[in-house]
Amino acid sequence: MDLNYTDEQKAFRAEVRALLADKLPTRLSDKVAGGKRLTKADYEEWHAILNARGWLAGNWPEQFGGTGWDAVQRHIFEEETTAAHAPRIVPFGLAMLGPVLQKFGNDAQKAQYLPRILNGDDWWCQGYSEPGAGSDLASVKATAVRDGDHYIVNGQKTWTTLGQYANMIFCLVRTSKDGKPQEGISFLLIDMDTPGIEVRPIVLLDGEPEVNEVFFDNVRVPVENLVGEENKGWTYAKYLLTHERTNIAGVGFARAGLASLKRIAGLEQDGDRKLIENPLFAAKIAQVEIDLMAMATTNMRIVAAAAGGQAPGAESSMLKIKGTQIRQEINALTRQAVGVYAMPFVSEALDEGVNAEPVGPAYAMPATQAYFNNRKLSIYGGSSEVQRTIISKAILEL
Template identity: 85%
Template sequence: MDLTYTDEQKAFRDEVRAFLDEKLPKRLSDKVAGGKHLVKEDYEEWHAILNEKGWLGVTWPEEFGGTGWDAVQRHIFEEETTRASAPRIVPFGVNMLGPVLMKFGSKEQQDHYLPRILSGDDWWCQGYSEPGAGSDLASVKTSAERDGDHYIVNGQKTWTTLGQYANKIFCLVRTSKEGKPQEGISFLLIDMDTPGVEVRPIVLIDGEAEVNEVWFENVKVPVENLVGEENKGWTYAKYLLTHERTNIAGVGFANAALQNLKRIAGLEKSGGKALIENPFFAAKMAQVEIDLMAMATTNLRTIAAAAAGNAPGAESSMLKIKGTVIRQEINALTRQAVGPFAMPFVSEALDEGANVEPVGPDYALPATQSYFNNRKLSIYGGSNEVQRQIISKAILEL
C-alpha cells in the first residue's frame, strides 16, 4: 500500500485548491473560521456552488450525477475544504440517503429523489433515534401500519439534526412485532409537510437549536415511499451507518481544529511566555497530534482498501471511536487554552449581524461553542461503547 499521493492526485489537489480560492465566498469562510452559526441559506449557497461545478455528490457515481471520484480523491477534497474553512456538505441527503437509494431504492425513487437532492429542492433529515432507542436502534417504536395504499405513522423521533430546515425525513419505523426486533423495521420516506408531522426544537448546551424532536400523529405516507422491502429496513440502516461512522472520524476537521489550537496557544500567555512554550501544555498538544497522525494513516489504509473494492467493516467503528475522541480532546485543549474566557457565554454573539459583544478575544467564543457542541460526537452514529462491542464481535470473537 502506498500512502503518498501520485502526481495525478497532487494535480487534483491543486485543482481543488484553485476552485476554493475562486469560488468559496469569503463571507462563508469567515463565518466558519470564526465559529459563527450557519443558517439554511449558507448551506444552500455552498451546495449550489458545488453542484454547479458537479462536485456535490462526492460519493456518488457519475451515472447518478456524482463526481465518480475514488476514495483518495474524496479524502483530498475533505482535507482541502476543511483547510479552507468551507461549510460542510450537509450529509443527510447526499451522503446518507443517496447511497441507500442507489443500492436499495426503486428506479422510480432514484429518478425522482436523487436529482432533487443535488438541486437542493429537497432537504432531508434523519429519523433514526427515539427516546429509549438511540444506539439501540432495534428498539424503535415509531409504528407504520398498512392501510390500503398508505402507511399510518405514529410515534416520535429525537435528536433530528437540522430538522427545522427539512422538507423530507427518512425514518426507521416498526412495521412488525413478530420475530427478532431487527426483523420488523422498515425504511420509509416521509414528507415533512404531511398533516400530523410536528417539529419541536431542542436547545443544546451551546445555546443553539441544532436538533429537534419530530412527532408523528396518524401521518399518511404512500406505500411507494417504502425503500426496498417491508421489514428489511435494518439491513438498509446498517449500510447507511457504516458510511456515516467513517465520515464522523473527520480527519480534515481534526486537522483544522489542531491548527487553530496551535494558533491560540501561540497567542495566550502562561507565566509570561506563550502557552505553546509551556512544556506541560506542549506535551498534551504533541500527544494529540501524534494520535491524529496515526488515525490519519489508518484512515488512508481504509481508503486504500476501499479503492481496491473492499467494503469497510470494523474499521469504520475504529475510525469513529478514535476520530471523535481526538476531536473532543482538541476541543478540550482549546477551551483550556482560552482560560477564563471559556466560561458560559451569550450564544447570540455567534449569530451573523448580532449586536452582542463577546467577552474576551474573538477566538474564545468559538472555542467554547465547539467544546460544548462536540460532546455529542462520541454518542451519535452509534455510541463509542456500542462501537467497541461491534469491534469485539467482528475481530476478537472466533
C-alpha cells in the same frame, strides 16, 4: 498503501485550492472561522456552488451525478475545504440516504430523489433515534401499519438534526412485531409536509435548536416510499450507519482544529510566555497530532477498501471511536489554551450581524462553542460503547 501523493493528486489539490479561492464566499468562510451560526441559506449557497462545479457528491459514483473520486481525492477535498473554513456539506441526503438509495432503492426512487438531493430541491433529515431507542435502534417503537396503498405512521423521533429545515425525512419504523426486534423494521421516505407531522425544537446550550423532536400522528405515507423490502430495514440502516460513522471521524475537521490549537498555544499570553513552550502542554499537542496522523492513514485505507461499493464493516466503528476521541481532545486542549476566557458565551453573539462583543479575544468564543457542541460526537451515530460491542462481535467473534 503508498502515502506519497502522486503528481495527479498534487494537481487535484491545487485545483481544489483554486476553486476555494475563487468560489468560496468570504462571508461564509468568516462565519465558519468565527464560530457564527450558519443558516439554511448559507448551507444551500455552498451546496449550489459545489454542485455547479460537479463536486457536491464526493462519495457518489459518476452514474448518479457524483464525482467518482477515489479515497485519496475525497481525503484531499475534505482537508482543503475544512482548512479554508468552508461550511460542511450537510450529510443526511448526500452521505447517508444517497448511498442507501443507490444500493437498495428501486429505479423510480433513484430517478426521483437522487437528482433532487443534488440540486437542493430536497433537504433530508434522519428519523432514527427515539426516546428509549438511541444507540439501541432495534428498540424503535414508531409504527407503520399497511392500509391499502399507504402506511399509517404513528410515533416519535428525537435528536433530529436540522429537522427544522427539512422537507423530507427517512425513517426507521416498525412494521412487524414477530421474531427478533431487528426483523420487523422497515425504511420509509416521508414528506415532512404530510398532515399529522409536528416538529418541536430542542434548544441546546448554545441557544440553537440544532436538534428536534418529530411527532407522527396517523401520517399517511405511500407504499412506493418504502425502500427495499418490508421488514428488511435493519439491513439498510446498518449500511447507512457505517457511512455515517466513517464521516463522523472528521479527519479534515480535526486537522483544522489542530492548526487552530497550535496558533492559539503559540500566542504570547503573559509577557513573553507562550503556552506551546510549556513542555507538558507541548507533549499533549504532539500526542494528539501523532494520533491524528495515524487515524488519517487508517481513514484513507478504510474508505479505499469500500471503493468497490461495499460499506466498511467494523473498521468504521474503530474509526468513529478514535475520530471522536481525537476531535474532543483537540477541543479540550484548545479550551485550555484559551485560559480564563474559556467560559460560557453570549448565545446571541453567534448570530451574523449581532453587535454583542465576545468576552476576551476573538478566538475564545469559537473554541468554547466547539468544545460544548462536540461533546455529542461520542453519542450520535452510535455511542462509543455500542461501537466497542460491534467491534468485539465482528472481529473477536464473541
